[in-house]
Amino acid sequence: MHELSIAQNIMDIVNEQLSVNNLSRVTKIGMRIGKLAAIEPASLKFCFEIIARDTKAEGAVLEIDSVPIRYRCNDCQLDFILDELDFICPNCMRNRLEIISGRELQVVEMEAY
Numbered sequence: 001m002h003e004l005s006i007a008q009n010i011m012d013i014v015n016e017q018l019s020v021n022n023l024s025r026v027t028k029i030g031m032r033i034g035k036l037a038a039i040e041p042a043s044l045k046f047c048f049e050i051i052a053r054d055t056k057a058e059g060a061v062l063e064i065d066s067v068p069i070r071y072r073c074n075d076c077q078l079d080f081i082l083d084e085l086d087f088i089c090p091n092c093m094r095n096r097l098e099i100i101s102g103r104e105l106q107v108v109e110m111e112a113y
């Protein structure tokens with residue numbers, strides 16, 4: 001299960017941050033997840049809840065900011081957002097699209113004490 005290993009990674013990051021900063025408890029974790037990362041937020045929250053049980057992250061809120069897939073056309077420079085994977089520019093109909101965002105999978109903030 002994809003989400004389970006990601007939840008484990010989040011837990012590793014949290015533990016590392018807590019120990020580096022000498023903190024004992026995390027209450028909130030903010031994440032940015034691109035649509036291309038193919039993560040189901042509800043499923044990730046569920047997996048994280050299970051992994052966090054009886055740890056310093058038990059009960060912590062996982063806030064997920066979903067990042068849309070953004071493209072830039074290398075021919076006409078059009079910058080646009082599309083919720084699916086595509087390779088054709090809607091303006092010039094050519095296929096030199098570059099994905100600018102949508103692959104994110106990162107912990108961006110943490111509230112701990």
Ligand SMILES: [Zn+2]
Binds near residue numbers: 074
């Ligand atoms: Zn174009």
